[in-house]
Structures are given as structure tokens and as C-alpha cells.
Amino acid sequence: MDNATLPSKCPGYNLYIDGFQALRRPQVLQTSKITHVVSVIDWKFPQGSAPLRGFQHLHIPLDDVYDSNILAYFPRSNAFIHQGLNYWPKTASDNARESGVLVHCAMGVSRSATIIIAYLMWISRQPKTISQPQTTSKSSSPSDSSTPEMVSLPPTPLTVDTALALLREARPQVEPNSGFIKQLRMYEAMGCPTTQEQLESHKIYRRWMNSRNVMDALSSNRAPEMADITFRDEEDDSDDDDNKLTKNLNNLDLSSPDSGITNPDISVSSPSDTTPLPSPEVELKCRKCRRLIAKSNFIIPHKPPPHRDPSADTSAEPCAHIFLHPLSWMKDTLAQGGLDGRLACPNPKCGANIGKFAWQGLRCSCGGWVTPGFGIVRGKVDQVRSAQSRARGAVAANNNGAGAAGGNLNDAVRLPPSMRRAASTNNGNL
Ligand SMILES: [Zn+2]
Ligand SMILES: [Zn+2]
Numbered sequence: 001m002d003n004a005t006l007p008s009k010c011p012g013y014n015l016y017i018d019g020f021q022a023l024r025r026p027q028v029l030q031t032s033k034i035t036h037v038v039s040v041i042d043w044k045f046p047q048g049s050a051p052l053r054g055f056q057h058l059h060i061p062l063d064d065v066y067d068s069n070i071l072a073y074f075p076r077s078n079a080f081i082h083q084g085l086n087y088w089p090k091t092a093s094d095n096a097r098e099s100g101v102l103v104h105c106a107m108g109v110s111r112s113a114t115i116i117i118a119y120l121m122w123i124s125r126q127p128k129t130i131s132q133p134q135t136t137s138k139s140s141s142p143s144d145s146s147t148p149e150m151v152s153l154p155p156t157p158l159t160v161d162t163a164l165a166l167l168r169e170a171r172p173q174v175e176p177n178s179g180f181i182k183q184l185r186m187y188e189a190m191g192c193p194t195t196q197e198q199l200e201s202h203k204i205y206r207r208w209m210n211s212r213n214v215m216d217a218l219s220s221n222r223a224p225e226m227a228d229i230t231f232r233d234e235e236d237d238s239d240d241d242d243n244k245l246t247k248n249l250n251n252l253d254l255s256s257p258d259s260g261i262t263n264p265d266i267s268v269s270s271p272s273d274t275t276p277l278p279s280p281e282v283e284l285k286c287r288k289c290r291r292l293i294a295k296s297n298f299i300i301p302h303k304p305p306p307h308r309d310p311s312a313d314t315s316a317e318p319c320a321h322i323f324l325h326p327l328s329w330m331k332d333t334l335a336q337g338g339l340d341g342r343l344a345c346p347n348p349k350c351g352a353n354i355g356k357f358a359w360q361g362l363r364c365s366c367g368g369w370v371t372p373g374f375g376i377v378r379g380k381v382d383q384v385r386s387a388q389s390r391a392r393g394a395v396a397a398n399n400n401g402a403g404a405a406g407g408n409l410n411d412a413v414r415l416p417p418s419m420r421r422a423a424s425t426n427n428g429n430l
Contacts (some may be wrong), residue, residue, distance in 0.1 A: 012166075013120075019112075023039075033099060036081070038080060039058070041106055056084065064124040065177070075196045092183050103115050108173075122192040125192050127155055129153065160184045214359075232298050285382050287382050289349065289350035293324075299323065303368050342355075
């Protein structure tokens with residue numbers, strides 16, 4: 001038999017990867033003890049399709065494109081592959097009855113590899129209890145020969161990169177598309193959930209689905225549905241979780257390479273953006289009425305575009321705007337369904353015009369774009385320490401005569417460079 005026609009076997013498993021051509025040789029599959037087939041391809045298999053006769057079949061109809069949601073299939077494909085690999089209970093006396101799984105797409109490069117990598121990551125996180133092979137030698141102690149000893153092995157979780165490297169040992173040309181790699185990294189960041197419910201209720205997944213829906217709406221020039229907007233101040237997790245998650249997500253660039261999207265709700269700021277977030281203990285308050293507008297952990301850092309003319313040094317000018325995540329006080333405004341509009345102070349007795357929003361993005365005075373943009377005019381708010389922070393005896397910085405509790409903290413609090421200069425400078429153009 002010509003070896004080139006054999007599907008590639010993933011080391012350590014009876015798990016094979018190939019392109020569509022593998023289905024043309026069902027006898028070869030049977031020789032490899034393949035009992036289960038996963039087809040990751042948008043193709044109509046005729047009922048009782050001849051090549052698949054005699055195999056258990058899972059069909060995942062999906063194109064090999066950046067934004068196909070392959071992540072949603074991982075719980076199903078993992079369960080199917082796992083069942084396939086353990087189809088015949090292994091017994092010492094019946095080694096012949098092995099089972100195996102073939103995962104194929106069109107070329108055996110992107111979709112099928114993604115499904116296998118997800119399985120390898122998931123299975124590597126399951127606690128393993130293996131039975132010591134029964135000794136055939138009569139010389140072993142009697143207690144050993146009667147019952148096989150169960151041994152628990154600690155899981156050694158694979159990462160996307162180590163699982164990919166393992167699969168490439170079998171098939172060097174394996175190369176999931178960049179969108180699939182990002183989804184695999186999300187799956188890893190979530191800890192490789194087993195069930196559909198665990199996956200779909202995970203915060204990372206929900207945020208991602210929301211942002212996909214928002215992008216869908218924007219690409220057809222509609223304002224997003226309220227249900228698809230993630231309001232950061234309504235998420236129930238502790239700060240610790242949130243910080244960890246933000247860090248995880250910041251390591252993933254979920255935006256398409258050319259989208260220029262910087263809002264972490266829609267995508268994620270690029271890993272190269274190392275602008276530190278200001279301390280969560282700083283608050284933005286309406287300059288007119290002192291109503292809390294946002295804590296600084298809801299501020300989205302941004303940068304001027306890299307292609308900016310270096311001779312035009314405007315570094316002395318602070319950004320005129322502070323960009324926020326969508327926050328629950330914006331709901332009434334956003335519910336009106338406009339693609340852009342004014343943001344007013346949420347205090348009904350004040351209602352001062354403090355900024356504007358545009359789902360398609362806002363351009364800051366520094367030239368940087370934030371998309372979607374929820375921009376507060378710097379001069380309409382004061383940056384003050386939170387009450388808890390002051391209570392802990394932090395250095396008060398209200399010696400500038402601003403008169404407001406907490407004062408103006410431009411020098412006392414560590415802020416991103418773009419925020420360091422006086423909030424009093426303001427061109428009011430937003
Ligand atoms: Zn106000
Ligand atoms: Zn700016």
C-alpha cells in the first residue's frame with residue numbers, strides 16, 4: 001500500500017488528519033482502524049454517502065474563513081472524538097478491536113487541525129486514571145495479577161502552541177487560519193470547557209459573541225442591539241477576575257488584522273499597546289455636578305496613529321478626550337438606536353453635555369481612533385481619587401484650589417501619558 005495515501009496520525013492517539021481525499025479510500029481508513037469520521041467542511045453529504053458507510057459521522061459545516069465560529073463546535077467535536085477513540089473498551093485480551101477517528105476538511109490544513117488541537121488541549125486537562133497493564137508474567141506477586149492497579153496521573157495541559165507542534169509532527173503543513181488560532185487561544189484562556197453550556201456561559205465567550213454581533217450590525221450600518229452591548233460596570237465578577245480576564249484578553253488580538261478596532265469589547269487592543277491602565281481608584285466626575293461618570297478601569301487607553309508625522313510634535317497637547325467602555329448610564333441614549341449622538345451627564349438635574357459617542361469610531365485630537373468611540377470631553381470632568389483611596393490616607397492633591405472634594409489629581413496620580421496633563425486644557429470640540 002502506498003504510504004502517501006494514509007492519513008497522518010497524531011502521535012499518541014488513534015487520531016488521524018487528512019483532506020477530503022481520504023474519503024475516497026474507505027478501505028485505507030478501515031486498515032487504520034478508523035471507526036469515526038469528523039467532516040469539517042461546508043459540503044452536502046448525500047444521505048447514506050457511500051464513502052461514509054460503516055463509519056460514525058459528525059458533520060461540522062464550516063468554511064475556512066477568519067470569522068467562522070469554529071469555537072462553538074469544540075464541545076461537540078471533543079465528545080465525538082473522545083467517544084470514537086474509546087469506542088471499544090480496551091481489554092488486554094482483545095487488542096484487535098481498536099477504534100480510531102479521522103478528522104478531515106478540504107486540505108487537512110486549517111479546519112481539521114483546529115478541531116484536533118482543541119481536542120488535544122481539552123483531553124490534556126482531564127484527570128487521567130489509567131490501569132496498569134496486567135502483567136502476563138506469572139512471576140509477579142499474586143495481588144498484582146488479580147486486579148489491575150489504577151494510577152492517577154496529574155494532567156499536563158497542552159497549550160495552543162504545544163498542541164500545534166505535536167500535530168505538526170504528524171503533518172508539517174498544518175496551519176489553522178489566524179481567526180481559528182485566536183479562537184483556540186480563547187478556548188485555552190477559558191480552561192477548555194467541556195460542555196456547550198460551560199462554553200456559552202463563559203464571560204470570554206459571551207463578550208466575543210457580543211462583539212461579533214455588534215460588528216455584524218455595524219457592517220450593515222445599524223446600531224447594535226442593546227442585548228449585544230457589554231456594559232462593563234454591570235459585569236458581576238470580582239476585580240481580580242476581571243483584571244485576570246482583561247490580561248488574558250489583551251494577549252489575544254481578536255480583531256481582524258486590518259480592522260483598526262481598539263475597543264476591547266469589540267476586539268482587543270494590540271499586545272504592543274503597553275499603555276498602563278490608570279489605577280481603578282481614580283474617578284471621573286462631572287465637573288458641573290460631581291456625579292460619578294466612570295472609574296478609571298473603564299477607560300480605554302488609545303494611542304496616536306503610528307504613521308503620524310514625527311515633525312508635528314504635539315506631545316505638549318493633552319488628548320482632548322477620554323474614551324470609555326459602554327457603561328450602563330449610557331443605556332437610555334444607546335437604546336434610541338442612533339449610530340452616534342451626544343452623551344449627557346447621567347444626573348437628570350444636571351444633564352450637562354459631556355461628550356459624544358459613535359459606533360463607527362471617534363477620532364481623538366491626537367489623531368488616534370477608538371472604535372466604537374464613547375468619548376468624554378476632558379474639560380467636562382475632573383479626575384479625582386475615590387473615597388476609599390482617600391480614606392486610606394493617600395496623598396490628597398487638592399491644593400490647586402479647585403475646591404472640589406478630592407481636587408484635581410493630574411500630578412498626584414499615575415495616569416497614562418496621554419492623561420497626565422491638566423484636565424483644564426480642553427478644546428471643547430468634541
Ligand atoms: Zn453633571
Ligand atoms: Zn488621544
